[in-house]
Amino acid sequence: MTTNIVHTIVPGAAIPLNYFSENNVLFIQNKIAQVLSRHFIERIIIDKASIIRTMQFVLSERREPVPKLNQRVIMYICDDYRNHQQEVNRNLNWEENYSDSQKLIDMTGQNLKFDKFAIKTTDQVKYDGKTRVGGGLRFYFT
Numbered sequence: 001m002t003t004n005i006v007h008t009i010v011p012g013a014a015i016p017l018n019y020f021s022e023n024n025v026l027f028i029q030n031k032i033a034q035v036l037s038r039h040f041i042e043r044i045i046i047d048k049a050s051i052i053r054t055m056q057f058v059l060s061e062r063r064e065p066v067p068k069l070n071q072r073v074i075m076y077i078c079d080d081y082r083n084h085q086q087e088v089n090r091n092l093n094w095e096e097n098y099s100d101s102q103k104l105i106d107m108t109g110q111n112l113k114f115d116k117f118a119i120k121t122t123d124q125v126k127y128d129g130k131t132r133v134g135g136g137l138r139f140y141f142t
Helices: 004-011 022-036 048-061 067-101
Strands: none
Touching: 022 048, 022 067, 048 067
16 A cells, blocks of 8 residues: 555655565654663654655655665754754643743842832932832843
8 A cells, every 4th residue: 555655656756665665664663762762751652644654755755775774864854853842841841941030039039120219209309309100120131
């Protein structure tokens, strides 16, 4: 079935024997899980459809023996998964620290994000002796 798909995508392609076989796809899937288990605690299983799409892409790039093609498929999928996970972790860290970044007082660094001496209170007397109503804060956004 997958051989028909590749012949449609790459007409007249000389597909290496047993490249799209079920055993080869399972081998790649297990090898990807083994390689990613060095970096992640969970066992990561990539679905067969994604593996077959990557196999098609690798085959259309360059004709090589099956072990080399398998190696490139494993490399592409592992790199793609690591990059995706790194981006997800970065976004989660941004989300986790967003509320702290919006506070006016940083308690850990003991920093103020506004000028507390420039606050105008309602009973502040100006130069002409009249009491002014209203106030404002001067914020420094970093």
